[in-house]
Amino acid sequence: MNETPDLGRAALLPVDLQRGFDLPSWGRRNNPELDANGRRLLAAWRRAGLPLLHIRHDSVEPGSTLAPSHPGHAFRPGFEPREGEPVVAKSVNCAFIGTDLDLRLRRLGVGTVVLFGFSTDMCVSTTARVAANLGYRTVVVGDACACFDLPDGAGGTVAAEDLHRAHLATLAAEFATVATTGAVVEEIGP
Numbered sequence: 103m104n105e106t107p108d109l110g111r112a113a114l115l116p117v118d119l120q121r122g123f124d125l126p127s128w129g130r131r132n133n134p135e136l137d138a139n140g141r142r143l144l145a146a147w148r149r150a151g152l153p154l155l156h157i158r159h160d161s162v163e164p165g166s167t168l169a170p171s172h173p174g175h176a177f178r179p180g181f182e183p184r185e186g187e188p189v190v191a192k193s194v195n196c197a198f199i200g201t202d203l204d205l206r207l208r209r210l211g212v213g214t215v216v217l218f219g220f221s222t223d224m225c226v227s228t229t230a231r232v233a234a235n236l237g238y239r240t241v242v243v244g245d246a247c248a249c250f251d252l253p254d255g256a257g258g259t260v261a262a263e264d265l266h267r268a269h270l271a272t273l274a275a276e277f278a279t280v281a282t283t284g285a286v287v288e289e290i291g292p
Contacts, residue, residue: 109289112241113153113212115197116144117219117226119181120159122167122174131221131250132262139246139283140218141180146287148184153210155203156183159225160191195228204236214239216286217278218246223269230278240278243286244270 119140123131147154159168160175167174183189190203197203207215215238217226226247233240249262249269274280 109152109214109216109241109286111212112214112216113155113207113210114143114147115155115157115215115217115229116140116181117157117197117217117229118159118168118221119156119178119219120168120174121176121178122172123220124178125167125174127167129250130262131248132266133245133248136219136246136248137178137180139243143218143243143246143283143286144181146290150290152290153207153212154187155206156181156187156189157197157203157219157225157229158189158191160193162193192225195225196232197225197229198232198236207238212238214241216241216243218243220248222247222249223252223265227269227273230273234277240273241286242270242273242278242280243283244280245282 158177160170161168163169166172169175177183188206190197190201190206192199192201194200215233217230217240219226226242230240230242247266249265251262252260252265254260270280
């Protein structure tokens with residue numbers, strides 16, 4: 103599952119790295135290393151001058167911590183776009199639905215997308231699956247993603263760690279290469 107990705111003609115898609123996910127309403131999450139790994143990946147990508155498109159969730163749900171009018175809509179510290187780095191705003195789980203992401207990537211000549219962020223089982227997974235179905239070679243940086251505990255519908259809870267592991271496994275089985283931050287950074291080079 104932790105393969106070395108081929109990053110030829112690749113674009114990095116940081117997904118929903120927004121402050122709203124730090125609020126208690128989201129519950130407990132796994133992977134406290136998401137921020138450190140994500141910042142390391144972003145820094146290496148920028149040093150290499152590779153294409154980067156930030157994905158931001160602009161929720162239309164009343165009371166959402168990711169709504170444009172909520173302070174949680176802002177990017178997390180260290181993940182703010184720099185001048186010239188485009189932001190693709192979405193309102194559903196998939197960054198390709200209702201956006202011009204596919205057009206932007208094709209205009210850049212991108213054949214591979216590399217994703218990380220929130221959450222493994224929702225927006226990262228949905229975007230990765232659609233990317234693969236659109237013909238992109240897809241890489242998910244598993245140690246730079248995280249999930250939240252979820253109710254199991256039977257009065258219990260599915261732990262974030264279990265959701266994360268299961269979604270990375272299903273993505274690796276059919277839709278994406280699942281890689282570590284270290285493998286991606288090494289592939290980018292100095």
